Amino acid sequence: MITTGASLSTDAIQLAISRNIDIVFLDQNGQPYGRVWHGKLGSTTAIRREQLRFADTSEGVELAKSWIIRKLDNQINYLTSARQKRTRLSSTLTDKIDGLEKLVAKITNLSGSLNEIRGSILGLEGKAGAIYWQAVNILLPERYQFKERSRNPAKDEFNCLINYAYGVLYGTVERAAILAGLDPYVGFIHTDHYNKKSFVFDLIEPYRIWADETVVGLFAARKVTMGMFDKLHNGFLLNKEGKAVLMDRFEHFLDESIRYNNRNVQRRETVQLDCHVIANQLLENVNETD
Secondary structure (H helix, E strand, C coil): CECCCCCCCHHHHHHHHHCCCCEEEECCCCCEEEEECCCCCCCCHHHHHHHHHHCCCHHHHHHHHHHHHHHHHHHHHHHHHHHHHCHHHHHHHHHHHHHHHHHHHHHHCCCCCHHHHHHHHHHHHHHHHHHHHHHHHHHCCHHHCCCCCCCCCECCHHHHHHHHHHHHHHHHHHHHHHHCCCCCCCCCCCCCCCCCCHHHHHHCHHHHHHHHHHHHHHHHCCCCCHHHEEEECCEEEECHHHHHHHHHHHHHHHHCEEEECCEEEECCHHHHHHHHHHHHHHHHHHHHHC
16 A cells, blocks of 8 residues: 555566555545556456346345444444443443444345335434444543544544545455455445445445554554644644554554454455455356356
8 A cells, every 4th residue: 555655666566466466555535546456357257247237136135234234233342342341431332332233123124125225224324323433432532532523634633543544444345346356336335426436335334343443442552642643724634653653553453363254364354255255146146047
């Protein structure tokens, strides 16, 4: 991942491509705006054709719902763990957890085509987000608590860090999707727009908790200082020092070995494994049709 103010030789680029290492360029907010790697498709184009069809099936609806449900389940588990450590916040966190669990039940019970329930999914997800971020806010030191989620530019230090971490995560998810042969632009919940990577926006949801844990952990460990940010007239930017602090912790978190589907793998590799499961499901449908 290459941030602002960097140069790269063509020899380094060629070496990276020969080793199947993609080079992702991030803007000042951590959002990926370009990628350099080999020009080969990750797999057969049959996967992409089936991906287009699959979004309109009942199986596609359940897959789309599962991403949001996994996201909320991860948030519930995270807040439950935090409640055990922050006993003085137990009552407040319990209320937030209960609210999220009720929304999970509502999303689970939704039925109909994606076009019919897309608005309901997004609406319930929005309500869940409001509850979750209120809970996260009280986990932060009072000095760094925020009023609301904000983007481009972030209005406070927390949002500045979380936005950058999400940007890094977008690059990770997009790479996994392409390597599995999935089309980053063919979304399920997020609709198609010109140059919008709708599928990446869908697929990232279950993994956002990794960025959340990393950033809140930095505040809990008192690693966040005002020297990590550049103040703008309308917000904050993460500077070189801030990027170094965040990425050191985030990379260690993503590289950590965990137990997943009876295998020991790096946490970041689970995204690739999940993408291959989706791709194989799509290929099975193609074979059954044939």
